[in-house]
Amino acid sequence: xxxxxxYQEIILDHYRRPHHAGLREPFDTEVRHVNxxxxxxxxxxxxxxxxxxxxxxxxxxxxxxxxxxxxxxxxVLADLLIGRTVGEGMKVNDEFLALMQSQGExxxxxxxxxxAVAFAGVSKYPAxxxxxxxxxxxxxxxxxxxxxxxxxx
Amino acid sequence: xxxxxxxxxxDFPILERTVRDGQPLIxxxxxxxxxxxxxxxxxxxxxxxxxxxxxxxxxxxxxxxATAAYEGARVTVAGFIGAAEPAEVVFTKNVSEAINxxxxxxxxxxxxxLGGRFALGPGDEIVITEMEHHSNIVPWQLLCQRTGATLRxxxxxxxxxLDTSNIDxxxxxxxxxxxxxxxxxxxxTINPVRSxxxxxxxxxxxxxxxxxxxxxxxxxxxxxxxxxxxxxxxxKMCGPTGIGVLWGRRExxxxxxxxxxGGEMIEDVRMERSTFAPPPHKFExxxxxxxxxxxxxxxxxxxxxxxxxxxREYEHGLVAHALEALREIDGLRILGPAEPVDRGAAISFTVxxxxxxxxxxxxxxxxxxxxxxxxxxxxxHRAMGVQASTRASFYLYNTHEEADALAxxxxxAQRFFGVGGS
Numbered sequence: 001x002x003x004x005x006x007y008q009e010i011i012l013d014h015y016r017r018p019h020h021a022g023l024r025e026p027f028d029t030e031v032r033h034v035n036x037x038x039x040x041x042x043x044x045x046x047x048x049x050x051x052x053x054x055x056x057x058x059x060x061x062x063x064x065x066x067x068x069x070x071x072x073x074x075x076v077l078a079d080l081l082i083g084r085t086v087g088e089g090m091k092v093n094d095e096f097l098a099l100m101q102s103q104g105e106x107x108x109x110x111x112x113x114x115x116a117v118a119f120a121g122v123s124k125y126p127a128x129x130x131x132x133x134x135x136x137x138x139x140x141x142x143x144x145x146x147x148x149x150x151x152x153x
Numbered sequence: 154x155x156x157x158x159x160x161x162x163x164d165f166p167i168l169e170r171t172v173r174d175g176q177p178l179i180x181x182x183x184x185x186x187x188x189x190x191x192x193x194x195x196x197x198x199x200x201x202x203x204x205x206x207x208x209x210x211x212x213x214x215x216x217x218x219a220t221a222a223y224e225g226a227r228v229t230v231a232g233f234i235g236a237a238e239p240a241e242v243v244f245t246k247n248v249s250e251a252i253n254x255x256x257x258x259x260x261x262x263x264x265x266x267l268g269g270r271f272a273l274g275p276g277d278e279i280v281i282t283e284m285e286h287h288s289n290i291v292p293w294q295l296l297c298q299r300t301g302a303t304l305r306x307x308x309x310x311x312x313x314x315l316d317t318s319n320i321d322x323x324x325x326x327x328x329x330x331x332x333x334x335x336x337x338x339x340x341x342t343i344n345p346v347r348s349x350x351x352x353x354x355x356x357x358x359x360x361x362x363x364x365x366x367x368x369x370x371x372x373x374x375x376x377x378x379x380x381x382x383x384x385x386x387x388x389k390m391c392g393p394t395g396i397g398v399l400w401g402r403r404e405x406x407x408x409x410x411x412x413x414x415g416g417e418m419i420e421d422v423r424m425e426r427s428t429f430a431p432p433p434h435k436f437e438x439x440x441x442x443x444x445x446x447x448x449x450x451x452x453x454x455x456x457x458x459x460x461x462x463x464x465r466e467y468e469h470g471l472v473a474h475a476l477e478a479l480r481e482i483d484g485l486r487i488l489g490p491a492e493p494v495d496r497g498a499a500i501s502f503t504v505x506x507x508x509x510x511x512x513x514x515x516x517x518x519x520x521x522x523x524x525x526x527x528x529x530x531x532x533x534h535r536a537m538g539v540q541a542s543t544r545a546s547f548y549l550y551n552t553h554e555e556a557d558a559l560a561x562x563x564x565x566a567q568r569f570f571g572v573g574g575s
Contacts, residue, residue, distance in 0.1 A: 068511050
């Protein structure tokens with residue numbers, strides 16, 4: 001059945017037991033993104049810290065209201081990006097975006113995307129791509145704002 | 154009058170196709186847009202194949218035929234909704250444009266300082282309801298922002314009925330216009346338009362009715378409703394996209410300043426200023442959707458042949474059956490009236506533990522087309538305390554077996570997501 005290719009067990013696991021969920025203090029920036037098609041929303045906070053390799057994602061916390069795809073996506077994102085440098089995080093983000101735009105033809109690199117490879121099937125369903133991208137767009141926005149604040153500080 | 158759904162289904166070619174790897178299509182999204190019968194599709198093709206020309210200005214036989222088809226459609230529409238005369242029927246793109254036409258005309262009357270019942274300013278009020286489609290909310294918000302008028306609204310009860318308990322406080326001598334849906338696109342609720350219209354008129358206010366969800370399903374008479382304006386759209390009633398109707402009382406249309414300016418809506422144009430054609434042409438700038446208007450008339454003819462009273466009776470039984478099937482599902486909440494009383498054929502619901510997007514995905518996998526989300530009625534969803542819902546909407550070609558398949562699909566979604574199904 002095709003449903004299983006969309007809703008892989010990894011996605012359902014993250015949906016039922018989301019990682020890093022909830023809004024935490026302290027944080028550098030907070031954004032709220034909404035999918036106007038369905039009303040799904042995510043409030044997402046990003047905390048950065050300095051390291052020798054440049055700014056690192058110290059924490060991503062979030063409050064997500066939405067379907068299994070959008071909730072699981074936020075969970076996977078937090079797993080993947082916490083502890084990475086902002087530069088690495090943006091690369092992962094780009095890779096995930098490319099996968100979502102692949103119309104089911106993408107060959108995701110598990111070394112880069114980890115659990116996020118499970119979302120490959122979503123790219124075959126145009127109506128669901130925005131669900132998967134909601135948290136990623138929010139993270140990119142919040143992180144760009146946090147970087148902007150650092151530069152202007 | 155006999156209603157033979159098997160015979161009706163044969164009129165709709167799309168119902169013969171399969172979706173998602175060979176499954177029969179179960180189309181439960183007609184409140185979004187309806188499917189089209191062969192008779193309607195043939196009319197559209199016939200217009201382009203045999204009669205296509207621009208209207209009103211072509212001085213040749215095809216132009217005469219096209220004009221006759223377009224103006225004939227106006228006569229058909231007028232008869233269909235009980236308009237006093239065809240000139241009260243303005244063709245638009247859809248209901249959104251019909252409502253915007255009135256809102257922008259009122260804005261223009263305000264900006265031009267015309268005074269009268271269409272000019273708004275601080276202290277004036279527009280009254281809508283919390284169950285409106287965004288198309289009957291946003292144009293009024295924009296109008297109030299432009300003019301300084303105040304927007305007020307009726308709330309909804311948790312049963313999904315209009316809360317009219319504070320009608321005396323809402324509709325007052327400050328009210329200039331009351332705009333409301335005849336039938337909710339989410340809840341299916343049929344609103345008591347006549348009694349609200351009587352109150353509005355007693356207060357000196359005008360009444361605009363969004364009939365997008367009612368006109369396709371039941372006989373609607375503008376005079377019986379007590380409306381001053383009424384909008385509906387072709388594509389939800391077996392007709393094509395791109396054609397809608399604004400009906401307005403003749404004296405009102407005459408008084409209103411134009412909305413869109415352009416060709417065909419003028420009487421005389423000079424470089425300094427212009428004068429305008431009488432209604433309805435004053436509101437029909439540019440080349441209109443001619444083929445679509447002619448085809449809308451065919452859709453009205455089709456519904457007339459089926460018989461709207463018979464259609465309504467059939468749908469009533471179908472919705473009663475569907476409501477019964479859904480009520481048996483554990484964890485399912487119907488938004489709106491749970492009994493088939495003063496309600497139409499749209500049924501929105503939530504299911505504990507299964508988000509509407511996931512629900513619609515599982516149903517789609519079984520060939521069942523529904524809509525998931527807020528259905529362009531975000532304030533209503535907030536008022537009902539839900540983020541989103543799944544909507545199954547029925548029409549004349551749907552069957553009891555399809556309602557049963559919906560219920561079974563919902564149970565399958567519960568199983569798939571491991572929530573307490575029944």
